[in-house]
Amino acid sequence: MSFKTILSVVGMRQSAADIEIATTLCTELGAHLRLLVVSLEATSPVADYALATSSIWVEERQRNIEKLAAEADSLKESLKRYGISYEVESLWLDSAYADTDIGDYARYSDLVVVGPSLSGDDEELKWHTVNGALFEAMRPVLIVPDKRVPSLKPKTILLAWNSTLEASRGAREGLDIMAGAEVHITLVDPDATCGRNGEEPGADIALYLARHDINATVDRLPSAGRDISDVLNQHAIDISADLIVMGGYGHSRLRERIFGGVTRTMIKTPKLPVLMAR
Structure with a gap:
């Protein structure tokens, strides 16, 4: 929007x-x-x-x-x-x-x-x-973290994706921003299931974005025992992303507060500007 x-x-x-x-x-x-x-x-x-x-x-x-x-x-x-x-x-x-x-x-x-x-x-x-x-x-x-200059007309965007309602909301809010940008749909340890990610994880959201004239690359990454937030942040740095777009609080706020989670880490210690929606 x-x-x-x-x-x-x-x-x-x-x-x-x-x-x-x-x-x-x-x-x-x-x-x-x-x-x-x-x-x-x-x-x-x-x-x-x-x-x-x-x-x-x-x-x-x-x-x-x-x-x-x-x-x-x-x-x-x-x-x-x-x-x-x-x-x-x-x-x-x-x-x-x-x-x-x-x-x-x-x-x-x-x-x-x-x-x-x-x-x-x-x-x-x-x-x-x-x-x-x-x-x-x-x-x-x-x-926006310290010493970062944000832009809502970025050149490269990492779209964090896990096929949840929250991730879908993040993608929807970021449509106008993603237009004209190089978009990397990033999934960490995706499961190929009919009920969630489909047989080819990331393909459905890539097709959705294509209908909005947004060309996107699907990056499927292993966590290799690392926190998902660490994987996303490092990949954003590797692709020289200007912005991370993601959904927030796939788990309850109480669970995030007690056990931690991707949302809480990305809010508390962002490495890049993060656009988050729910």
């Missing part, structure tokens, strides 16, 4: 790279930027023992809200020089409801960008942003 509105979520300690990434993407696509500046705070005290500290908490909250508003005003001024359509909003969030609140904003955007600053001091905000976009708004996220 085309991306006409891009939501970039940043914390109070956002880096210049976050702003540069968001504005570059909007300039590239002629898209409108929604910049959401977030202050994430712990849940307010509610028990009886907290009454003595509640006034302190309220005062601290008010100070943070004022700092947040000042930061948003500063960013509004700095964005004027980019010559794009934009709006800047500030949001004080209770961490208990952050997924839902960010999801409310994401519903009115086509893409949610997670910049490198959220992989550092604001990692908690990173997870709330990803979960809010994927689960509360069903919107794709673009996760």
